[in-house]
Amino acid sequence: xxxxxxxxxxxLGLLFHEDLTGYDIKKRIDGAISFFWKGSFGNIYPSLKxxxxxxxxxxxxxxxxxxxxxxxxxxxxxxxxxxxxxNEDLAINELRYETLxxxxxxxxxxxxxxxHNIENFEKQxxxxxxxxxxxxxxxxxxxxxxxxxxYYLTVTFGIDSYEAYLKWCTKAKKMLRLExx
Amino acid sequence: xxxxxxxxxxxLGLLFHEDLTGYDIKKRIDGAISFFWKGSFGNIYPSLKxxxxxxxxxxxxxxxxxxxxxxxxxxxxxxxxxxxxxNEDLAINELRYETLxxxxxxxxxxxxxxxHNIENFEKQxxxxxxxxxxxxxxxxxxxxxxxxxxYYLTVTFGIDSYEAYLKWCTKAKKMLRLExx
DNA sequence: CCTAAATATATCAAAATGATATATCTGTGT
DNA sequence: ACACAGATATATCATTTTGATATATTTAGG
Numbered sequence: 191x192x193x194x195x196x197x198x199x200x201x202l203g204l205l206f207h208e209d210l211t212g213y214d215i216k217k218r219i220d221g222a223i224s225f226f227w228k229g230s231f232g233n234i235y236p237s238l239k240x241x242x243x244x245x246x247x248x249x250x251x252x253x254x255x256x257x258x259x260x261x262x263x264x265x266x267x268x269x270x271x272x273x274x275x276x277n278e279d280l281a282i283n284e285l286r287y288e289t290l291x292x293x294x295x296x297x298x299x300x301x302x303x304x305x306h307n308i309e310n311f312e313k314q315x316x317x318x319x320x321x322x323x324x325x326x327x328x329x330x331x332x333x334x335x336x337x338x339x340x341y342y343l344t345v346t347f348g349i350d351s352y353e354a355y356l357k358w359c360t361k362a363k364k365m366l367r368l369e370x371x
Numbered sequence: 372x373x374x375x376x377x378x379x380x381x382x383l384g385l386l387f388h389e390d391l392t393g394y395d396i397k398k399r400i401d402g403a404i405s406f407f408w409k410g411s412f413g414n415i416y417p418s419l420k421x422x423x424x425x426x427x428x429x430x431x432x433x434x435x436x437x438x439x440x441x442x443x444x445x446x447x448x449x450x451x452x453x454x455x456x457x458n459e460d461l462a463i464n465e466l467r468y469e470t471l472x473x474x475x476x477x478x479x480x481x482x483x484x485x486x487h488n489i490e491n492f493e494k495q496x497x498x499x500x501x502x503x504x505x506x507x508x509x510x511x512x513x514x515x516x517x518x519x520x521x522y523y524l525t526v527t528f529g530i531d532s533y534e535a536y537l538k539w540c541t542k543a544k545k546m547l548r549l550e551x552x
Numbered sequence: 553c554c555t556a557a558a559t560a561t562a563t564c565a566a567a568a569t570g571a572t573a574t575a576t577c578t579g580t581g582t
Numbered sequence: 583a584c585a586c587a588g589a590t591a592t593a594t595c596a597t598t599t600t601g602a603t604a605t606a607t608t609t610a611g612g
Binding site: 392393394395397412413416417438439440441 | 558559560561562563564
């Protein structure tokens, strides 16, 4: 059996709630989802075409004037495929943190470089954490349906782990400054 | 300027300390590094050939009997390239957590499925956390050089964040069980 | 002495990434 | 009325990564 293309599931998950264009899908992925998954035009558009031939989604032309616009709709087969994936036990969870990679190899550099890289990371995380907290507050005032609960849980995952990262940053910086070479 | 191939930096980082074969490199990457970065034969071997033509590394044939074996050694240019990368401010840090993706789309499934996916995640994390703690204990008894300090910091990053994940799992499971549909 | 596991290199299809090309529509300031 | 920046929208491409497989040799255990 061919390996499952994850972008397909992201798209099906989004189309489960509403009809969207490829461009809309990209915007949704760039929102809260981007904290734990990415997508690009380079895989969204091919996936849309492919899933249409596999009858998991249907397209309808909703062009306005000269502006081309193709809106996609999930089929029953598409909903089935999504549910099957949700029920599979396998889930691949991966970190790809270049900051940690650089830190690991900092023996080839200096304490100063290592500290600098951690400070950059800290800055990145603080910015993202602020954003997540805004999402969280908005959700708390508007937890009206099941989907909001799942959304809320992913946001709190982000907040909790980012807060742990920041605590680690403080510890790590202290160690790098104290333990004289 | 061509985009930087990250696998090159991983290999240079490893070769900075010792000469290695492609197979050795794969084994190193599959160790502690695998918690924050991955590598496969499919990009290790091509990278080795490419970096050799770019004079960042040198190869020497160390075959034993009929067994082919090519050992690589970092050059001064290679060391320079590694240091340059360490000194670049840019670092791409990405999470790719299929568990969170499934949780986010659990509206298409059920509370039961969502809970099941979190329990699977919890199991995965607990196993990995145990391993990280072993690494940590070994390091604490053997913190003799600068490299061990950097290694130790990446390991504590893993431990701290995984512990935060587990706390989140407990909270999330409670919410999913309490908040009746 | 057999065999399973580890060592070792290499390649390939499939998927993801990141950038770019092309064209249209919308809102803002002048 | 007009220019023009920015948002909307689809599409493609080279590069990189992933995951699997092919091939062959050596080592360790029963």
